[in-house]
Amino acid sequence: MIFSTPVKFDENEWFVLTGLIIFLIIFWRLPKHFPPALTFMILLFTVNLGITADYILATEFPFDAYDALDTAKFDLFDFIMSNINYGLFGYVFIYFYDKWHVRGLIRFLYIAFWIALSVLMEFIATKLNVFTYNDWNLRYSFICYLFIFAYYILVLKIGKAAFNQYKNNSFIRER
Amino acid sequence: VEDITMVLGAIIFIIILEIFLIRMRKNLFLIEKLSIWIFLSTLNQNLLDIAISNLNLLEITNSQQMFWASFFNRFLLIPFLIILFVDIFFALTSSVKKIILFVTWIVLLSIIDRAVMWVGILNYHKWETWWSLVGWLCILIATLGCRKFLHYLLLKGKVVA
Numbered sequence: 001m002i003f004s005t006p007v008k009f010d011e012n013e014w015f016v017l018t019g020l021i022i023f024l025i026i027f028w029r030l031p032k033h034f035p036p037a038l039t040f041m042i043l044l045f046t047v048n049l050g051i052t053a054d055y056i057l058a059t060e061f062p063f064d065a066y067d068a069l070d071t072a073k074f075d076l077f078d079f080i081m082s083n084i085n086y087g088l089f090g091y092v093f094i095y096f097y098d099k100w101h102v103r104g105l106i107r108f109l110y111i112a113f114w115i116a117l118s119v120l121m122e123f124i125a126t127k128l129n130v131f132t133y134n135d136w137n138l139r140y141s142f143i144c145y146l147f148i149f150a151y152y153i154l155v156l157k158i159g160k161a162a163f164n165q166y167k168n169n170s171f172i173r174e175r
Numbered sequence: 176v177e178d179i180t181m182v183l184g185a186i187i188f189i190i191i192l193e194i195f196l197i198r199m200r201k202n203l204f205l206i207e208k209l210s211i212w213i214f215l216s217t218l219n220q221n222l223l224d225i226a227i228s229n230l231n232l233l234e235i236t237n238s239q240q241m242f243w244a245s246f247f248n249r250f251l252l253i254p255f256l257i258i259l260f261v262d263i264f265f266a267l268t269s270s271v272k273k274i275i276l277f278v279t280w281i282v283l284l285s286i287i288d289r290a291v292m293w294v295g296i297l298n299y300h301k302w303e304t305w306w307s308l309v310g311w312l313c314i315l316i317a318t319l320g321c322r323k324f325l326h327y328l329l330l331k332g333k334v335v336a
Contacts, residue, residue, distance in 0.1 A: 004229055037328035041206060044213040051220045052250070061237050074224040083221070162206035166329060169204070 006077060007070040011128040016069075016077045016085065023088035030092075033099050038163045039091070045155045046090025049148060051082050057136070065136040069129075081130075089118075093149060094156050115145045188252075202266045207325055208258050214321045215254040218314065223249060234298040245296045248287075256284065257318050264319065277315065284311040 006013050034042065057065045060072070069077055093114050096102075102110045122141050125131050203211075226232045235245055260280045267273050285307040292299050 002225055002229060035328075036331050037206060037210075037325055040325060040328055041210045041213070044210055044217060048213045048217045048220075051217055055220060055224070056246070059235070061235060062239055062242050072228065074228040078224075079221070083217075158209070159206070162204070162209055166204045166206050170329070 003076040003079060004071065004073040006075055012069050012125075012130040013077050015125060015128045015130050016081045019085045020080055023085055023092070026092055027088050030095060033095060035163060037166075038159050041159050041162070042094055042155060043087045043091055045159070046094070046152065047083055047087035049090065049151060050086030053144070053148070054082055064134055065140075066134055067132045090148075090152055094152050097153065098156055111146070111149045114149055115142060118145045118148075188247075202262045203258070203322075206329070207261075207322060210325050211258050211261060211318060211322060212254045215257055215314070215318060216250050218317065219249040219253060222310075232300055232302055234300065236295055236298060241296050244294075245291070248291060248296065253284065253287070256280070256287075257315065260315060261318060261322055265322075277312075280315060281308055281311045284314075 054068065057063050058068060068081070069075060097110065100110075119138055119142055122131065123138060126133065223233070227234065235242060257280075260276065264273060264276055267276060285304065288307040289304070291297050292302070
C-alpha cells in the first residue's frame with residue numbers, strides 16, 4: 001500500500017476530516033480575489049511550508065519533536081492534513097490579509113489573532129491525539145507560527161510581484 | 176566545524192546556482208519558476224515520505240550533515256535542475272532535440288540518485304536503478320504538466336492582483 005491506513009478511525013481522523021470539509025467550504029465560498037495562477041502559487045507555497053516544517057521537526061531524525069496521527073507512517077490522513085488542510089489554512093490567512101489591506105498596527109493584531117487561532121487549533125488537535133509531543137510544547141508553536149505568518153506575507157508580496165512581472169511582460173513574449 | 180563547512184558549502188552552491196539561473200535564457204517567468212520549484216519540492220517530499228515510511232525502500236542516514244544534505248538536494252538542487260530542464264524544453268522546437276533533452280536529464284538525475292547513495296546521504300534498501308529512470312521520467316512529465324496548467328491559469332486570469 002502506498003498509503004497506510006489508520007490504526008483506528010477515531011477522533012484524530014475526524015478532526016482532520018472536519019478540518020478538510022470546513023476549509024474546502026470556506027475556499028469554495030470565498031469570492032474570487034486573486035488571479036487563478038496566483039492562487040495556485042500561494043497554495044503551493046502554503047502546502048510546501050507545512051510539509052517542510054513537519055519533515056524537519058517530526059521525522060525520527062534529527063529532532064523527532066512530535067508525532068502526527070496514529071503511526072509513524074505516512075498515512076492517508078497525514079497526506080490530507082499536510083497537503084490540503086495546511087495549504088487552505090494558510091491561503092485563508094493570505095486572502096483576508098490582502099482583501100482587507102491589513103497595514104500598520106492592524107497587521108500586528110491580525111497576525112496575533114491568527115497565531116492565537118492556530119495555537120488554539122493545535123491545542124485541540126493535541127487533545128484529540130492528532131499530535132503527540134515528544135520534545136515540543138505550545139510555546140515553541142507560538143514562535144513557529146510567528147515565522148510562518150511572516151513567511152506567508154512574504155509569499156504574498158513575492159507572488160504579486162511575480163504575477164505583475166508576468167502581466168507587464170507577457171505581451172512581449174507571446175507564446 | 177564540519178557542520179559550518181557544509182552549510183557554507185551549500186550556501187555558496189546555491190548562490191552559484193541562482194546566478195546561473197538568473198543569467199540563463201529567460202524562457203520562463205518568475206511566477207513559473209517559483210511555482211515549478213515549490214511544486215517539485217512538495218512532490219519530492221511526498222514521494223520521499225512514501226518511499227521511506229511506507230515502502231521501506233530508503234532510509235535517511237542518522238547524521239546531521241547527511242540530513243541537511245538530503246534536504247538541500249531535494250529542496251534546491253533537484254528542483255533547480257528541473258526548472259533548467261523546463262526552461263530549455265520550451266525553447267526547443269525539434270521533437271528529436273526534446274527527446275534527447277529528456278533522456279539526458281533522466282540520466283543526469285538518476286546519476287545524482289546514485290551519487291546520493293554512494294555518498295551515504297540516503298541508504299537504499301531495495302532500490303533498482305530502473306526505478307530512478309522511470310521515476311524521473313514521471314516527475315519530468317508531471318512538471319511539464321504543472322507548467323502547462325500554470326500557463327492555462329495565467330491566460331485565464333483577468334483579475335488584477
